[in-house]
Amino acid sequence: MITAERKPLDEIIAMILPFKKVLVVGCASCVGECAAGGEKEVGLLGSALRMDARMTTKELETREMTLERQCVYEFIDRLTGLIDQYDAVLSLACGAGVQAVAEVFPNIPILPALNTSFLGQTKEAGLWLENCRGCGDCRLHLFADICPVTRCAKQIFNGPCGGSQDGKCEVNPETPCAWHLIVTRLEDRNQLDLLEEVYAPADWSKKEGAGPRKIVREDQQN
Amino acid sequence: MNKENLELNVAIFFCQQLDPDQDSNRRVIEKELGPGIKFFPLPCSGRIEPLHFLHAFESGADLVYLITCPVKSCRYQQGNVRAGKRIAFAQNLIREIGLDPERLILINIDPPLPKRIDLLTRELLEGAPVKGHSLLSRL
Numbered sequence: 001m002i003t004a005e006r007k008p009l010d011e012i013i014a015m016i017l018p019f020k021k022v023l024v025v026g027c028a029s030c031v032g033e034c035a036a037g038g039e040k041e042v043g044l045l046g047s048a049l050r051m052d053a054r055m056t057t058k059e060l061e062t063r064e065m066t067l068e069r070q071c072v073y074e075f076i077d078r079l080t081g082l083i084d085q086y087d088a089v090l091s092l093a094c095g096a097g098v099q100a101v102a103e104v105f106p107n108i109p110i111l112p113a114l115n116t117s118f119l120g121q122t123k124e125a126g127l128w129l130e131n132c133r134g135c136g137d138c139r140l141h142l143f144a145d146i147c148p149v150t151r152c153a154k155q156i157f158n159g160p161c162g163g164s165q166d167g168k169c170e171v172n173p174e175t176p177c178a179w180h181l182i183v184t185r186l187e188d189r190n191q192l193d194l195l196e197e198v199y200a201p202a203d204w205s206k207k208e209g210a211g212p213r214k215i216v217r218e219d220q221q222n
Numbered sequence: 223m224n225k226e227n228l229e230l231n232v233a234i235f236f237c238q239q240l241d242p243d244q245d246s247n248r249r250v251i252e253k254e255l256g257p258g259i260k261f262f263p264l265p266c267s268g269r270i271e272p273l274h275f276l277h278a279f280e281s282g283a284d285l286v287y288l289i290t291c292p293v294k295s296c297r298y299q300q301g302n303v304r305a306g307k308r309i310a311f312a313q314n315l316i317r318e319i320g321l322d323p324e325r326l327i328l329i330n331i332d333p334p335l336p337k338r339i340d341l342l343t344r345e346l347l348e349g350a351p352v353k354g355h356s357l358l359s360r361l
Binding site for chain 2 (some may be wrong): 054
């Protein structure tokens with residue numbers, strides 16, 4: 001999932017300053033899961049903004065709603081007929097969601113209330129960890145399903161580096177050494193032979209250097 | 223009872239495990255103090271959400287209390303611990319708005335249980351920090 005964190009409130013307040021009617025829109029998918037942009041967070045932000053406006057004698061009218069996903073047209077369409085009544089939308093979605101809404105409603109400013117962070121997993125309640133860089137060249141099957149590009153501070157494909165201690169990374173002792181995890185899991189799976197191969201560096205051209213990426217699936221198209 | 227605090231709008235969220243007779247006991251003090259005091263019984267303080275506090279302030283509360291069971295006495299084990307974390311989160315948010323976070327007060331009561339919520343409330347209002355009306359409730 002895509003993780004995000006709310007921007008500082010003063011930054012959001014400065015963004016909405018020119019607008020009197022603001023629609024606060026959450027996204028119940030990824031950023032809902034990471035407690036940044038779901039229904040609760042929309043409620044909190046809406047309430048905080050209204051209180052700030054009252055205390056600073058600004059005119060502000062807000063309405064709150066949460067879409068299932070802000071990055072899919074079928075859900076964005078719920079804003080049709082409503083969005084025109086507002087001067088701006090304050091979006092609690094990832095950057096993809098903000099842009100998707102803006103593409104459907106290009107004449108209304110869609111303001112990002114979140115800073116999009118990383119692709120990650122919910123490790124436990126209240127803890128999200130980055131575990132995918134979206135490099136476009138996935139080789140997880142070679143590394144016991146642990147990504148050395150994301151989870152090794154040195155991003156090495158032919159580890160371990162030799163610097164880890166007690167299974168912790170030497171760069172950040174709070175982080176488990178990815179290569180310690182890889183070796184341990186491959187050992188448990190009787191697949192240590194996978195490490196006899198020397199792996200070429202990641203092909204970053206699949207991620208960067210050619211502008212925004214896209215996926216086309218004709219079988220999914222109308 | 224502190225006279226100035228009697229004039230404040232006070233919202234009290236509390237774990238109803240504290241007082242098995244909370245329903246009748248809180249009515250005693252509600253009757254006495256009128257609409258300035260509002261009680262919100264919770265099945266466990268761990269059910270509280272920061273949004274509840276914000277809505278209380280937005281609705282004009284000058285002081286908001288959350289009263290939880292004594293430390294390590296939550297019947298759901300972690301409820302009052304979680305409540306404490308949510309208070310801290312809400313305090314940071316109201317600080318960002320410019321409201322005094324000390325208007326949001328966590329009370330972990332001392333053992334033993336049960337307690338009478340009306341007597342607890344009197345104690346709280348007696349010792350409440352004199353903050354006066356919040357900017358929001360004055361508007």
